[in-house]
Amino acid sequence: MSYTGYLIYQGKMSYILSIFIATLGAVIGITVSYLIGNRFGYNLILKYGKYIHFGPERYNKTAKWFDHHGNKLLVFAFFIPGIRHFTGYFSGISRLPFKIFARNAYIGAFLWSITFVTLGKVLGPQWEKFHHSASKYLGIGIVGLLSFIVILFMLRRYKTSLKYFLNNYITSFSTRFFLSLKRIEIFIICLAVLFLSMLIFTLGLSEQYLHNEFKELNEVSIYIINELFGDNWNFIMKGLLVLQIPLILLIISMVSLILLFVNKRNLILEFLFFITSIVGGVIFKEVITHVFHYLKPNTGSLLHFEFPNEQSYMSIVVYGYFVFVLMRHLKNDIFTRIKLITPILVLFLLILIGVANIYFSIQIPSDLIAGYTFGAAWLFLNLLLLEILRLIQQYKTFPNKRAI
Known part of the structure; x- marks a missing residue:
């Protein structure tokens, strides 16, 4: 994807259109994987889960945790090689509501697309030399930055509760x-x-x-x-x-x-x-x-x-x-x-x-x-x-x- 940014730097492609197409492709891919997991995944758990110590009871606990907390990981999952390929399937298997899945996953798809397209554009003539290394280190940096943003968002959202907890317990x-x-x-x-x-x-x-x-x-x-x-x-x-x-x-x-x-x-x-x-x-x-x-x-x-x-x-x-x-x-x-x-x-x-x-x-x-x-x-x-x-x-x- 960073190569697309390099082509944008050369004037061969449109920056906005490239981000849109990249995001659309990522959205379609993760949505299809969600639908597959949602349609077939639970039946596989019921039939074969007991053989890998992941029966219905453990599945329900995992799904409940993912519904409350794990769905937020969808925003970052695109930046983690190997993980992003499975989050859609697991979201479907855990029966995560499509509205919550789409909100977090599509935001992640957009951030992932704009990050690496922009990276290629910024590197410009240095793309061939730096693209592999920059993608690796920038991916780590972006995950850290997004984590920081989420923390700030949570602090703002739960400001009153946090203040009470701080005053009565932490202090x-x-x-x-x-x-x-x-x-x-x-x-x-x-x-x-x-x-x-x-x-x-x-x-x-x-x-x-x-x-x-x-x-x-x-x-x-x-x-x-x-x-x-x-x-x-x-x-x-x-x-x-x-x-x-x-x-x-x-x-x-x-x-x-x-x-x-x-x-x-x-x-x-x-x-x-x-x-x-x-x-x-x-x-x-x-x-x-x-x-x-x-x-x-x-x-x-x-x-x-x-x-x-x-x-x-x-x-x-x-x-x-x-x-x-x-x-x-x-x-x-x-x-x-x-x-x-x-x-x-x-x-x-x-x-x-x-x-x-x-x-x-x-x-x-x-x-x-x-x-x-x-x-x-x-x-x-x-x-x-x-x-x-x-x-x-x-x-x-x-x-x-x-x-x-």
């Missing part, structure tokens, strides 16, 4: 979460999972880097960002870059340190891990930089070696530790909503800082991603050890008390 829960040893143990498990996830991700990135597998990702990412953000974004991007300069990171680190001293609990332990997270993070970064430079000596001078990138590495360590301090130590109800929204805002901010680096061609995407990933792994390791030692200390001091 109370977040202010008292760290007062229970059991909940702290759950928090430690979450940190362990995050650390292991980042560790696995860093190993994967390292292997790809050593085998020179980032060229495709870098070229596609740079091209798309340059196409999406023009000269009118210059001022905003410069402002984002300011947030990663050493002075700003130093200020954020000092604010975190001040909050630790204000808290006054486990001060020696907290200060020790503040040093290991921030200062130790700098040392760890230098060590892994030398290791990768040793493994790939043909990459040039060590002075200009940027895998993983230092700015993105230190940004996620400093900002991440700041978020941890806010979440862990601000127990006043006044700060509760700030605590809830800060992690999301900081994550979004770090992504934008990365985009700004690519926008000005300061760093390449793979180095930035590596910086964020290695930084996150180091941060989660330190936070995990901190919470384990804090818990051990708590058990020794107050074996029958709540957490502090």
